[in-house]
Amino acid sequence: MTEENKSTLTTMSRKELRELVRSQLQVLLERGDLQAAKTILVPVQPADIAEAIEGLPETMQVIAFRLLSKDEAIEVYEQLDSSVQQSLCEKFKRQEVIDIVDKMSPDDRARLFEELPAAVVRRLVSQLSPTERQTTALLLGYEAGTAGRIMTPEYISLKEHYTVGQSLERIRSLANVTETIYSLYVTDSDRQLTGILSLRDLVTAQLDQTIGEILNRDLVCVQTDTDQEEVVRIIQRYDFLAIPVVDSEQRLVGIITVDDVLDILQEETTEDIYALSGVQSEGDNYFQASLLTVARRRVIWLLILLLTNSVTGAILKMQQDLLQQVVALSFFIPLLTGTGGNVGAQSSTVVIRGMNTDEIRAMGPLQVIWREGLAGALLGTILGVLATVWATVFIVEGNVSIALSVGISLVAISILASVAGSALPFLFRTLGLDPALMSAPFITTVVDVLGVLIYFNLARLILQL
Amino acid sequence: MTEENKSTLTTMSRKELRELVRSQLQVLLERGDLQAAKTILVPVQPADIAEAIEGLPETMQVIAFRLLSKDEAIEVYEQLDSSVQQSLCEKFKRQEVIDIVDKMSPDDRARLFEELPAAVVRRLVSQLSPTERQTTALLLGYEAGTAGRIMTPEYISLKEHYTVGQSLERIRSLANVTETIYSLYVTDSDRQLTGILSLRDLVTAQLDQTIGEILNRDLVCVQTDTDQEEVVRIIQRYDFLAIPVVDSEQRLVGIITVDDVLDILQEETTEDIYALSGVQSEGDNYFQASLLTVARRRVIWLLILLLTNSVTGAILKMQQDLLQQVVALSFFIPLLTGTGGNVGAQSSTVVIRGMNTDEIRAMGPLQVIWREGLAGALLGTILGVLATVWATVFIVEGNVSIALSVGISLVAISILASVAGSALPFLFRTLGLDPALMSAPFITTVVDVLGVLIYFNLARLILQL
Structure with missing residues (x-):
């Protein structure tokens, strides 16, 4: 106007x-x-x-x-x-x-x-x-954890009409102020990224060739809002030394180099590993944090666990009459909750790690859950048989009914735990929550509470009480 | 002769x-x-x-x-x-x-x-x-997991008397057959590595300068038998694109590039994460393994846990008389073993991760164990007070003696768990075992068995039975 x-x-x-x-x-x-x-x-x-x-x-x-x-x-x-x-x-x-x-x-x-x-x-x-x-x-x-947040503007851009000789001259003059000279970016007059080439391409080309003749137009780039974990995956998949970051109009705004990716990978890994044990990660060095910070990062998960265990305790109280009659039933509680928790943790660990490394790609959620359920049934059967024999011989001395209740419960709990352990990460991802952070407390709750209920109801049935 | x-x-x-x-x-x-x-x-x-x-x-x-x-x-x-x-x-x-x-x-x-x-x-x-x-x-x-096993011989070596121009010519002729042309290695007539320079150094130098004038003699290199995790740490610390591998006489035998390091880091991380949940990693894609392989990798740890829980069960059996008299004591067993296991897992997770990322470097083992013990005491006190109040109000309905036994046991178990969780990784490392693989079963055993013993003995003392 x-x-x-x-x-x-x-x-x-x-x-x-x-x-x-x-x-x-x-x-x-x-x-x-x-x-x-x-x-x-x-x-x-x-x-x-x-x-x-x-x-x-x-x-x-x-x-x-x-x-x-x-x-x-x-x-x-x-x-x-x-x-x-x-x-x-x-x-x-x-x-x-x-x-x-x-x-x-x-x-x-x-x-x-x-x-x-x-x-x-x-x-x-x-x-x-x-x-x-x-x-x-x-x-x-640019939000935390996105490509925009970690990119650097220190890259070398070339134009298609430059000759190789001109480009080498430009690189020589910029080599001391730019983060990398090994990945070179070609933009048009609109700042749009039109191609990439490496210094290797340039070094092996003839001095009078133009950039337009030798550049690689098969672009792999990320957007400013691409998640940094995705950036790591792409750099890893393509063995890049750097990746260009563009805005929604394909205009080049920065690059991310492989050394930054290594640092991010380390940080993200620590976060994932900590999450599995319920420790909050804040991206700093845990061993330099104060005692209060250390406690604060760990107490939340312990409080959730306390709540979960309160529910389990309340359920045990409801079974007071049964426990009074057959005190031997209480000997197996740690075995059942412990094993259930562990089978669930194994399933959720492999699923969460599979999501993070993208190894799970080839399988749908239902297929993964079905497979984990089968594995749970198989493992539960092995453990159930062993536990029944052990309980019969050493603990309940011939009272096979109690031993059978324990064995059958172990099978049921293993299946329940492996299904919950593999299904909950998918559920949380669908809801937009971090599976690594959310899964563990829920799996423990499901397994402990339902596991104890299964055990006592089976025992009532088998002991006919 | x-x-x-x-x-x-x-x-x-x-x-x-x-x-x-x-x-x-x-x-x-x-x-x-x-x-x-x-x-x-x-x-x-x-x-x-x-x-x-x-x-x-x-x-x-x-x-x-x-x-x-x-x-x-x-x-x-x-x-x-x-x-x-x-x-x-x-x-x-x-x-x-x-x-x-x-x-x-x-x-x-x-x-x-x-x-x-x-x-x-x-x-x-x-x-x-x-x-x-x-x-x-x-x-x-070269054993698996060492630098010798992952190095590539496709590097470019230069001699000190070459001029920059000659070197660029050599790089140009080798660019298509070598893995990287960005890191260049200078060797003497004995093949010994005398210096490193980057293509960037070469590009910014004058064509008639010699390599001897511009190379960097401050060498960072690894030996053929250096552990690959150490290689990852060094590349990460120095932001290298590649690192030279030398034999015991400082003769250059190969290089390791950053893209291989990214793959190793991913594999090692999966191994660490799996180990925390007792899943064996074999460096392949878990989601492509057969059901039997999946079960095999998970069953060992579950069997160890079964054994541990058998011991806990046997200890509970020894306390039969007490459980018969005060059946309410059994309500709190999942709470005590569950919390103990988790406090222990938190401590061992941060210590093992600290070892892997070298963040723990600045602290001695005793200092770490002492700090974790303090954190355990602090967390145990918070949990103990809450559990005592909860047990008094909802479960044992005014029988403060039982609630107090639970609360005090929680404090003791938390301290025990955090000390064991932080000490065992150091012990295993000293013995030359992988802390990530060994710690979890032992921590569970220590915490479950000793925790239950502490609980029942405290209860006998407080209830005067």
Whole structure:
């Protein structure tokens, strides 16, 4: 739209309009109503938004800028003069601004903050140190654990019309300021990624060939919101040294290198391993944490277990009459709950690990659960027979009824545990919850409570009490 | 020694001597007495050994060659004419030979097979495909899980007197046959590694500089027998793309690249995670294994647990009189063994993970155990108070003595479990056993058996029975 068109839409002077928008924005931002602030900017011209933003108090400028849609953002950014662009970058680092954004829920941020235009991201992140990038990542709109959060802007991009010789010259000049020179990225005039090549390709090519002739157009790249675990899987599958990160319009915004992937893999693994034993991981060194932190990270899972065991205890109390008559039944409680818990843990461990490494891919959930159920039946039968013999000979001295109750319960509990252990991770994944964190407490509850119920009801039946 | 010296040592003709050695060797190798075969070769001249080896049946030639000491091996190898050298390489691949070596225990192999000379390794492994290398690794003398087993011979080596321009030309010509061209290795005339440089260093240098001027002499490398987990740690710590592997004389024999390290890390992690739940890992895809394999990998740990629980059951039986009088005591058995097992698992998990990631480095074992013991006491107190209140109100309805027995036992069991959970991994590591595989069964045994004993003795004391 030109200046003429705009003046037909309003009878206000442009100056009055800009002042109105500025004061509307300021009121709404002060009230924290970011949704409304975003809405009122929709019909306003980029040039007017730019002026309005420049008139806002410093901490509000960045927030207002982040409320713009992606298309608006690039236009407004271009309207700002370069000193204001520069000062906007500076403000991205300001703690008060980061604090405001940090208080928003991730959902709100995702709803309010659209992607930033690739040109702005490039400008912003290249001016930030890695640590600053870490802290301003929220403001950039990249959630923790996504590719956007771990990417670096220090890559070398080439154009298709460059010759190999020109490219080598460019690499030589950039080699000291870029993270890797071994993976090279080819973009068009729109910043869109059109191909990848390696320094190896370049070294083996003729100096007068053009990049367009030798680049690899078979792109493997990730989006800024791709989960970092997925990034690890892709780099691992393709044996890459680095992978490009693009926005939703295929514009190159950064790369992720294999050394960062190794660190992420280590961190994610620790998280998974800790989760299996009910220890919370916070990405730092456990052995440098204070005693209170250590206890805090472990107490939640123990409290859940206490609750579960309270239920089991209450069920045992309900069987008081039976236990009073046949005290020998209580000798086998640790055996039954212990074995059940372990069969369940084995099933859930292999399923959760299979999800994380993608080895489970080839099988559907039903197939996995069926197979684990069969394994549980097989293992339960082996254990049940052994336990029946052992109980008959050493513990109940010939009272085969009790021994049989124990043996049959072991089979039932093993099947129950392996089915629950393999089914719950799938259920939690479907519900969008982390299987590794959620499965263990539920499996213990199911196995302990149902296991004890099965045992006592079987015993009543077999002992005819 | 010259031909003259040797003839003074024996009155036999050289031909007779060679025939004698050949027939001695053949008899000993047929009897499988490799130690004796190794011994009789000690005083024999390399040239005679070479002739004797050539006269042996095909499958025995390689075995005899592998019995030579490193110094002898290089001399004998050089005495062989190049067609025999070539045929020796061929024989390294033969299945019968591999089978013989496979039957030897790793100790025997280590005792009998010295390192191969770097020149021979280079020649051998460069003629083998990666799969062949995998299968012949035993014969090369590299045990599973060591750097020698995962290294590749496809690297580029340079000499210090090369200019940057010459080096770039060499890289260009080798780029299609080598695994990486980004890490370059500089060796002297003795094959000893004297420095490393990256293609980045080369690209930013002047074409007429020599390699000697720009290489990095601050070497980080691993030995052929370095554990692969250590290789992962070093690559991770230094953010390397590849690491050189040298023999005991610092001669370069291969490199390990970061993409292989990612695969190893994944495999080792699966092993660790499986071990925590008592599932054996065999480095393949669990979801492609047969049902019987699945059951086999899980049954061992369940049988150990069955044994442990049998002991716990027997102890409960010994407390029969007490359980008969106060049946309510049995309600809390799952709570006590369950919580104990979990506190122990939490401690052992963080300690084992800390060992694997080296995060534990800064702390001595005693300091770690002390800290875990304190955490156990803190967690036990929280759980004990809650359990006492819960038991008093809901289960034993005012019988505070029983509730107190439960609460105090929980504190004692938590301390016991966290101390055992943190101490046992250190003990197993000191004994040269894998903490991840060994700790869990022992912790369960200690906690279950001692925990139940503590509980009943406390109850007798408090209830004055």
